[in-house]
Amino acid sequence: MIDLLIALVWIVLKILLIALPLLGAVAYMTLAERKILAYAHVRIGPNRVGFAGLLQPLADGLKLFFKEIIIPSKANPVVFVLAPIVSFATAAAAWAVIPFDEGWVLANVNAGLLYVLALTSLGVYGILMAGWSSNSKYALFGAMRSAAQVVSYEIAMGFALVGVLMAADSTNLQDIVLRQQGGLWHWYWLPLLPLFVVYWISGVAETNRAPFDMAEGEAEIVAGFHVEYSGMSFAIFFLAEYANMILISALASVLFLGGWLSPFEGIPVLGSLFSFVPGIIWFFAKMAFFLFLYVWLRATLPRYRYDQIMYLGWKVLIPVTIVWIVVTGLLIEWRVAPWFI
Amino acid sequence: MLTNYLPILIFLGLAAVLAIVPMLAGSILGPRKPDKVKNAPYECGFPAFEDARMPFDIRYYLVAILFILFDLETGFLFPWAVVLRQIGWFGFIGMMIFLGLLVIGFIFEWKKGALEWE
Numbered sequence: 001m002i003d004l005l006i007a008l009v010w011i012v013l014k015i016l017l018i019a020l021p022l023l024g025a026v027a028y029m030t031l032a033e034r035k036i037l038a039y040a041h042v043r044i045g046p047n048r049v050g051f052a053g054l055l056q057p058l059a060d061g062l063k064l065f066f067k068e069i070i071i072p073s074k075a076n077p078v079v080f081v082l083a084p085i086v087s088f089a090t091a092a093a094a095w096a097v098i099p100f101d102e103g104w105v106l107a108n109v110n111a112g113l114l115y116v117l118a119l120t121s122l123g124v125y126g127i128l129m130a131g132w133s134s135n136s137k138y139a140l141f142g143a144m145r146s147a148a149q150v151v152s153y154e155i156a157m158g159f160a161l162v163g164v165l166m167a168a169d170s171t172n173l174q175d176i177v178l179r180q181q182g183g184l185w186h187w188y189w190l191p192l193l194p195l196f197v198v199y200w201i202s203g204v205a206e207t208n209r210a211p212f213d214m215a216e217g218e219a220e221i222v223a224g225f226h227v228e229y230s231g232m233s234f235a236i237f238f239l240a241e242y243a244n245m246i247l248i249s250a251l252a253s254v255l256f257l258g259g260w261l262s263p264f265e266g267i268p269v270l271g272s273l274f275s276f277v278p279g280i281i282w283f284f285a286k287m288a289f290f291l292f293l294y295v296w297l298r299a300t301l302p303r304y305r306y307d308q309i310m311y312l313g314w315k316v317l318i319p320v321t322i323v324w325i326v327v328t329g330l331l332i333e334w335r336v337a338p339w340f341i
Numbered sequence: 342m343l344t345n346y347l348p349i350l351i352f353l354g355l356a357a358v359l360a361i362v363p364m365l366a367g368s369i370l371g372p373r374k375p376d377k378v379k380n381a382p383y384e385c386g387f388p389a390f391e392d393a394r395m396p397f398d399i400r401y402y403l404v405a406i407l408f409i410l411f412d413l414e415t416g417f418l419f420p421w422a423v424v425l426r427q428i429g430w431f432g433f434i435g436m437m438i439f440l441g442l443l444v445i446g447f448i449f450e451w452k453k454g455a456l457e458w459e
Binding site: 014 | 451
């Protein structure tokens with residue numbers, strides 16, 4: 001009985017050790033985004049609160065605590081309140097299977113990748129619930145657009161993941177990283193380059209970020225599915241969106257950039273020079289690279305039209321992934337070294 | 342084996358709590374002064390001139406159906422991808438026949454215009 005209790009407390013502590021830094025990462029991701037966008041526009045960005053604006057996210061969060069949570073009179077209150085909770089819970093719980101370093105994983109389950117895919121699919125429910133229950137035209141349109149878009153890119157993403165599974169022989173995320181050992185050229189970004197590109201594009205579309213932020217479309221449908229949300233209920237949606245972005249970045253590093261593995265592995269001098277760096281630092285560096293890419297895309301590219309988004313998802317990405325699955329299958333059957341032994 | 346999944350279940354519960362607590366705090370700390378205009382659905386400051394429960398484009402429905410089709414296909418590909426090295430050429434050719442049939446269906450729906458959004 002006592003053993004069980006200790007085990008449970010231990011699990012809860014480990015979960016908090018993942019979830020609380022995640023919330024901190026989300027907070028500082030918003031600051032990083034504003035700063036990078038500002039420098040891309042040759043502005044300075046937030047620099048008033050604390051040293052160089054470092055306390056800005058805390059001030060923003062605190063402000064939202066003291067704002068009224070409005071529940072529109074026409075809304076369906078139960079679903080309306082439930083929607084942000086569903087969004088956030090699915091975005092956060094997917095982190096249970098992400099390996100941060102060798103053995104540093106909360107739940108080392110064999111169906112890891114399948115579980116992540118399932119939870120990202122469930123995220124659509126939060127969006128649809130919010131859009132429908134708000135009983136507002138903009139929210140409904142935003143939710144429909146967003147759901148159709150997420151669902152379309154989910155397919156391309158699923159196919160891209162099948163390629164990774166074929167190369168790695170396992171759905172366990174830790175095994176997938178271990179299969180990529182042997183230095184920069186053994187990571188899957190090179191042998192599966194088309195799938196890597198497809199995965200990243202669909203990851204950006206999946207999180208409804210620029211240039212695929214049609215669902216938000218502030219010029220026509222104001223903010224999309226969360227237009228009726230205010231105060232903390234809006235903040236939860238915001239947290240969910242950014243947690244999803246960080247999750248997609250973490251998955252991209254695990255699946256295609258060798259997770260916690262050092263990029264200098266197998267290189268004569270540099271390899272031993274950098275061997276003291278713990279794996280988790282490499283993992284975070286790779287995640288930071290992808291997060292920077294998100295903001296970079298947002299600063300650079302104009303928004304797609306909706307028919308262009310659907311065209312890209314269905315008529316470009318899906319055919320590319322199907323072809324590359326066949327190619328990967330052939331490479332595996334022919335045992336092409338060094339990747340597909 | 343199933344005990345591996347216990348942390349996931351607890352994580353789901355705890356994540357929901359992490360979302361509920363700020364919302365509760367927000368509803369306690371924030372003001373609550375509802376009035377008729379503030380609680381009306383947002384339409385750029387004008388009174389809403391139509392109910393939001395209205396019909397929507399049939400193509401969203403079509404996308405949802407196509408999604409189910411292709412997602413089942415991915416569900417079928419997942420276990421195959423993991424054991425591909427063990428089942429060899431036989432498994433590979435078998436899946437290629439299945440994929441070929443699906444590609445024929447995909448071309449059909451493309452030609453039929455199910456993927457058009459203009």
